Amino acid sequence: MAAAGCPGFLTDLILDQQIKEELVRHLEDRMRGALGRLEVLLDADERLRDICTEYEEVARCRGRLAPSDARDQEKYDEYTELLRDLEKELLSIFSEHRPP
Numbered sequence: 366m367a368a369a370g371c372p373g374f375l376t377d378l379i380l381d382q383q384i385k386e387e388l389v390r391h392l393e394d395r396m397r398g399a400l401g402r403l404e405v406l407l408d409a410d411e412r413l414r415d416i417c418t419e420y421e422e423v424a425r426c427r428g429r430l431a432p433s434d435a436r437d438q439e440k441y442d443e444y445t446e447l448l449r450d451l452e453k454e455l456l457s458i459f460s461e462h463r464p465p
Contacts, residue, residue: 384424388417391452402459413458420451 392399407413427444430437 381421381425384421387424388420388452391449392455395452396456396459399456399459402462403455406458406462410458410462413455416451416454416458420448423447423451 430441
């Protein structure tokens with residue numbers, strides 16, 4: 366069952382509820398209608414599925430770190446930057462496939 370605000374197709378790809386909600390929020394903040402494009406393109410573009418899977422893996426790694434611990438802060442920031450890069454990749458793919 367899909368979470369509120371989280372489409373079912375994304376639920377099938379990403380298992381962690383908080384990670385799904387974070388991705389949904391960040392995509393929609395940057396491009397209105399981004400999730401609709403993701404849903405349409407998901408079956409046609411394996412890169413999208415791979416990016417969603419990678420997003421979850423990176424988010425899980427970041428979640429295991431304690432950003433308040435100075436030793437973890439640098440790694441936490443690196444993971445956060447990687448998540449933003451993955452979001453940019455998704456948005457770039459959406460731009461490539463703009464509807465006519």
